[in-house]
Amino acid sequence: MILLAATPIGNLGDASARLRETLASAAVVAAEDTRHTAQLLRLLGIEHRPELVALHDHNEHERAEALVERAREQDIVLVSDAGMPTVSDPGFRVVQLAAERGVAVSAIPGPSAVITALAVAGLPTDRFAFEGFLPRKAGERGRALAALAAERRTLVFFEAPTRLADSLDDLASAFGEERPAAVCRELTKLHEEVRRGALAELAAWARAGVRGEIVVVVGGAPERIVSPAAALAEVQQRVAAGERLKDASRAVAAATGIAARELYAAALADRAR
Known part of the structure; x- marks a missing residue:
């Protein structure tokens, strides 16, 4: 089968016993970055060295078929650098093809930056939508946000620290300066920080510079009462x-x-x- 394995997003202590056992016995691990995964094995104290196969955004389409066919004969463990594979990470094409070919797919649940940020943001969690990374170009980003301005669900975005201030400015312009939000930085790591406030306030704060891996959570649009x-x-x-x-x-x-x-x-x- 194809076995999707969630890996720590920061704190190594979040590696589950099942993840450790699986990696310690795996014959083949398809990894977003083989060097990163080899280091993870060392840090977890796993002496076993499985065959590491690179599977990333640039080669997934061409390698998916070989991995799926190989999974008919032996388990293939699939990991990304952090969190659950396929969620803004490689793996979707492999899972899609496995489903089409009748090859079993299962998962080892574990850390997720999306769910962790949503849980600590202090915004409604009953309904939410994950939007991944916003477009890099300002015009495309503005159009994408305009299409989401009336979305009632809480929204979750990934963002690079170098683009955070510009994205928060654009969010404030599209959604309104007072829309509540949270910037979650370095989740589960030593310098974890959750900054909550209105979008305009967060944009002003971010202009001084922010480091680390970023998740932005934005409250949904309030209901408009109109005739x-x-x-x-x-x-x-x-x-x-x-x-x-x-x-x-x-x-x-x-x-x-x-x-x-x-x-x-x-x-x-x-x-x-």
């Missing part, structure tokens, strides 16, 4: 600006809580008058 007539007018404005009626109805529905089908039907009825 059905006002919501219909907003749908019509979006359509006039070039949006498809279905898309406009869904967007306004997400922001107001009024059913998209009601807005769509009302817009069609208004056209027919």
Whole structure:
């Protein structure tokens, strides 16, 4: 089978007994960075040395088939540098192909930067969406955030420290300066820090420079209380600006809580008058 193994995101003490046992007996480990994984084995005191196969963003597509076919005969342990493979890390193509070919896939649960940040951020956890890394280019980032501005669920992003201040500025512009958020830095490590506040406050703080691995958690959009007539007018404005009626109805529905089908039907009825 293909066995996805979550590795520590910082603190080695988070390596589970099952992870240690699996790595200590594995014949083949597909690793995002073989040097990093070899060091992890040494730090965990594992003397066994499995065959390490590099599996990263640049070669996963071409190596997936060989790994999946090999997994018919022996277990293949798949690890990323930190956390659960496939979550903003290599592994998805391997799992997808394994599912298509009828090869079993299982997982060794463990540390996750997404879940850890969500847990400590102090923002609603009942519904959330993980968005990964925002686009690097300002224009693309702005468009991506505009599409998320009305999202009611808590949002989780990864970000590089060098781009954090710019991304927080763009988040404040798209979501509103007072939207609550948290910047979670170096989770589970010695210098762990969770900075909570409004997006504008966090952007100002980040301009001085922030180091380490970053997860940003942002509260969802508050529910807008508007009348059905006002919501219909907003749908019509979006359509006039070039949006498809279905898309406009869904967007306004997400922001107001009024059913998209009601807005769509009302817009069609208004056209027919």
